[in-house]
Amino acid sequence: MAKQKRVTSYDVAREAGVSQSAVSRVFRPGFSVSEKTRTKVLDTAKKMGYKPNAIARMLITQQSGMIAVIVSSRANVNYPEVLSQLNKYIAQQNKRVLLFTLDSADDLAGLLENIWTYQVDGVIALAAHFEQSSLEQLEQHQIPVVLYNRNVPDANVNSVCCSHERGIKQLINILHEGNHKSYLVIAGPTDSDVANERRDIACQYLKQLGHDNVPVVYGDYSYESGRKAFAKWTGANGVPDAVICSNDIMAIGVIDEAKEHMSISVPDDLSVVGFDGVSPAAWFSYQVTTIRQPLDQLTKAAVDILMERINNPDSPPETRVLTGALIEGNSTKPRQ
Numbered sequence: 001m002a003k004q005k006r007v008t009s010y011d012v013a014r015e016a017g018v019s020q021s022a023v024s025r026v027f028r029p030g031f032s033v034s035e036k037t038r039t040k041v042l043d044t045a046k047k048m049g050y051k052p053n054a055i056a057r058m059l060i061t062q063q064s065g066m067i068a069v070i071v072s073s074r075a076n077v078n079y080p081e082v083l084s085q086l087n088k089y090i091a092q093q094n095k096r097v098l099l100f101t102l103d104s105a106d107d108l109a110g111l112l113e114n115i116w117t118y119q120v121d122g123v124i125a126l127a128a129h130f131e132q133s134s135l136e137q138l139e140q141h142q143i144p145v146v147l148y149n150r151n152v153p154d155a156n157v158n159s160v161c162c163s164h165e166r167g168i169k170q171l172i173n174i175l176h177e178g179n180h181k182s183y184l185v186i187a188g189p190t191d192s193d194v195a196n197e198r199r200d201i202a203c204q205y206l207k208q209l210g211h212d213n214v215p216v217v218y219g220d221y222s223y224e225s226g227r228k229a230f231a232k233w234t235g236a237n238g239v240p241d242a243v244i245c246s247n248d249i250m251a252i253g254v255i256d257e258a259k260e261h262m263s264i265s266v267p268d269d270l271s272v273v274g275f276d277g278v279s280p281a282a283w284f285s286y287q288v289t290t291i292r293q294p295l296d297q298l299t300k301a302a303v304d305i306l307m308e309r310i311n312n313p314d315s316p317p318e319t320r321v322l323t324g325a326l327i328e329g330n331s332t333k334p335r336q
Contacts, residue, residue: 007050016044027052028094066098067306068120070111070127078278078295079126082148085299086124093307095121102127108134116141122306124148129191144309146302149293150193151319158309158317160301162324164194164275167291168201170326171244171273174289176209177335180241180271185216186229186254188246195221195246198275202244219250226253231261239264241271242332248274248281251288255331271332277324287329294322 009027013020018037025031026041033041044050067090071079087097098118100111108127112134115123123138123145130147135157138145147159175183185202188195199216206214217233219225226245230253234240239262245251251274258264258272266272274281277292301320308315 007048009050009052012041012045012048012050015048016040065095066118066120067095068098068100068115068118068123070100070102070123070125072102072127078276078293081295082126082299085296086303089300089303093303112137115143122146122310124302124306129193142313144306144313146306146309148302149298151197151321156317158305158319160298160305160320160322162291162293162298163321164198165201167275167324167326168198168244169205171275171289171291172202172205172209174328174332174335175242175244175271175273178242178271178333179336180333182240182242183211183214184230184233184240184243185214186226186243186245186250187216187218188221188250190218192221198246219246219253221247221249223249223253223256226250227257228253230254230257234262239270243270243272245272245274248276248278248288248290250274251290251331252280252286255286255288266331267333273332277327281329282327287331288327289329289332290327291324292327293324297322 009023010020013023016023018041022033022037023041023045025033026038069083069086071083083097083099090097098120100114102108102111108131120143123143125145126148130150135145145157147157147161149161151159151161183206185199185206187199190196203214203216215233215237217229219229226249229250230243239258243251243254245254251272254272255266258266258270264270272288274288274290277290280286281288281290301322305318305320308318
């Protein structure tokens with residue numbers, strides 16, 4: 001049995017009595033075409049079983065229609081929601097997500113080789129750290145990139161982020177007004193730009209408030225690392241008045257370790273704050289005082305900035321800093 005010939009845009013144009021360019025405009029979002037022509041072309045295309053050829057479109061427009069999204073393989077409870085939002089906004093631009101996972105910064109060079117191969121139109125990076133050399137390679141290949149939820153002041157790069165400084169200071173003000181005297185900072189991994197920024201902001205602001213040399217221990221953003229870091233510190237140094245965690249998941253780990261293994265009451269004996277506003281932080285057993293990131297606004301801003309650079313490559317780099325929402329839960333003592 002002979003293979004049925006694929007219906008082309010020229011076949012639709014001939015049947016509908018319009019030009020091939022008119023058919024092309026109908027199936028390309030944002031292109032102008034009269035409503036009469038649009039209806040005629042769509043009805044004819046449906047009757048003939050015509051579907052636009054993505055490969056042919058790529059050859060004509062010199063765009064692959066794909067956006068590379070790079071995420072860290074390190075667990076992040078927000079990632080599924082972030083990816084869902086990115087996919088929604090990217091699809092609205094008639095493009096598709098090509099997902100890459102990054103185990104460590106050392107693997108970035110090999111990952112970028114894959115990105116060149118797929119000839120993506122742009123990159124949104126949720127990775128923990130991006131070297132300047134990698135940003136320069138993307139620029140050399142004329143691939144625009146947006147860093148998600150990280151601000152790199154010294155880099156000439158597009159980025160969107162939540163205001164970590166504003167959020168951390170809001171959380172510390174709650175602890176300070178609760179008359180806490182001793183603090184412990186549980187920071188995220190040192191290869192994470194965001195974790196390093198949150199740690200530095202916390203330590204510097206506590207110093208301004210008169211708390212010099214606040215101890216810092218490190219986790220990897222995971223629940224278990226929060227438990228272990230808190231247990232190890234308190235086992236050797238005693239229980240602080242307050243713990244500032246780099247994210248909510250480690251804060252939840254601290255709360256469980258304090259309650260279940262040490263019989264420490266939260267918040268009567270210990271105040272704990274986190275950051276991110278992930279769903280488990282609001283569960284009845286935790287109700288963590290935290291900063292909820294504006295995920296929908298962040299993801300939309302990332303896509304908007306990227307599309308502007310795809311369509312207008314000469315646009316200057318842009319940074320958008322959005323404000324998170326303070327959530328005062330039950331993991332901190334009341335302000336005095």
